Amino acid sequence: MQVYRAKATFEHLGVRVLFITFGHAYWAEAWRAETGVGFPILLDQARTVYRAYGLERSLRRTYSPRTLLFYAKKFLRGEGWRPARGDPRQLGGDFVVGADGRIVLAHPSRDPIDRPSVNTLLEAIRARGAEEAPCQLPPTA
Amino acid sequence: MMLRVGDPAPNFTLPTLDGERFTLSDQRGHPVVLIFLRHLA
Numbered sequence: 001m002q003v004y005r006a007k008a009t010f011e012h013l014g015v016r017v018l019f020i021t022f023g024h025a026y027w028a029e030a031w032r033a034e035t036g037v038g039f040p041i042l043l044d045q046a047r048t049v050y051r052a053y054g055l056e057r058s059l060r061r062t063y064s065p066r067t068l069l070f071y072a073k074k075f076l077r078g079e080g081w082r083p084a085r086g087d088p089r090q091l092g093g094d095f096v097v098g099a100d101g102r103i104v105l106a107h108p109s110r111d112p113i114d115r116p117s118v119n120t121l122l123e124a125i126r127a128r129g130a131e132e133a134p135c136q137l138p139p140t141a
Numbered sequence: 142m143m144l145r146v147g148d149p150a151p152n153f154t155l156p157t158l159d160g161e162r163f164t165l166s167d168q169r170g171h172p173v174v175l176i177f178l179r180h181l182a
Contacts, residue, residue: 003176010174017174018163020155028158042155042163052151054142055177086180097150097173101166106144112179125172 004037006118015125022047023086050090054108057089061111070113096124104128150175 003010003017010017017039021028028041044050061067094116096105105124107116144151150173154164165173 003174013172015172015174016168017176019176019178021178023178023180025158032158040161040163041158043158044155049151049153049155050177052142052153053175053177054144088180090179092177092179094177095144095150095175097165097168097175099170099172101150101169103144103146103148103150104172106146106148108143109179121174125174128172 002035003118003121004035004039006122007038009118009122013122013125013129018042020044020049022050022090027086047090053093053095055093056091056108057087058091059089061091062089064111067111067113094121096121096128098128 004019007017018041019037019039020042021031022044023031024045025043028043031037032041042049091109091112092115093108094105095103095107098104104127105116105121107114107120109115150165152164152166154162157163
């Protein structure tokens with residue numbers, strides 16, 4: 001499942017979800033219209049925040065055999081392929097920041113198809129929530 | 142720099158697609174998920 005299809009679940013947990021792109025606002029708007037993403041999209045064209053979070057640009061990782069095989073299979077399934085708008089070497093990543101401002105989960109992508117599942121993100125949030133607010137757990141009989 | 146679990150999340154302020162400004166530290170008290178996209182295809 002894509003994160004933007006789990007909006008209600010994240011909102012129920014009181015989680016703020018932000019998408020960050022280094023792309024131009026025009027393409028970000030087109031992507032939002034196409035996907036229907038309901039979360040805020042932040043613009044980082046200078047990629048200062050990408051660098052601050054340690055996200056690499058890598059030609060070798062972008063075109064790794066694993067990635068090429070993944071896209072070849074997609075193509076053969078008839079799912080199509082579109083050229084990159086922007087720098088294809090820039091890798092993404094996913095981070096969960098706890099209510100205290102500290103990193104709970106850090107997942108810089110090793111290659112373009114390396115992303116954590118929605119469940120992995122939710123588990124990290126729930127585990128930290130239980131640590132931070134044990135007094136909010138229902139009392140035992 | 143590789144961020145690790147337990148490290149303070151680097152603070153930042155960025156514009157949103159809707160013309161507002163977002164500052165991470167303003168979200169203190171709420172968990173936040175940051176999804177850094179690759180290119181927009």
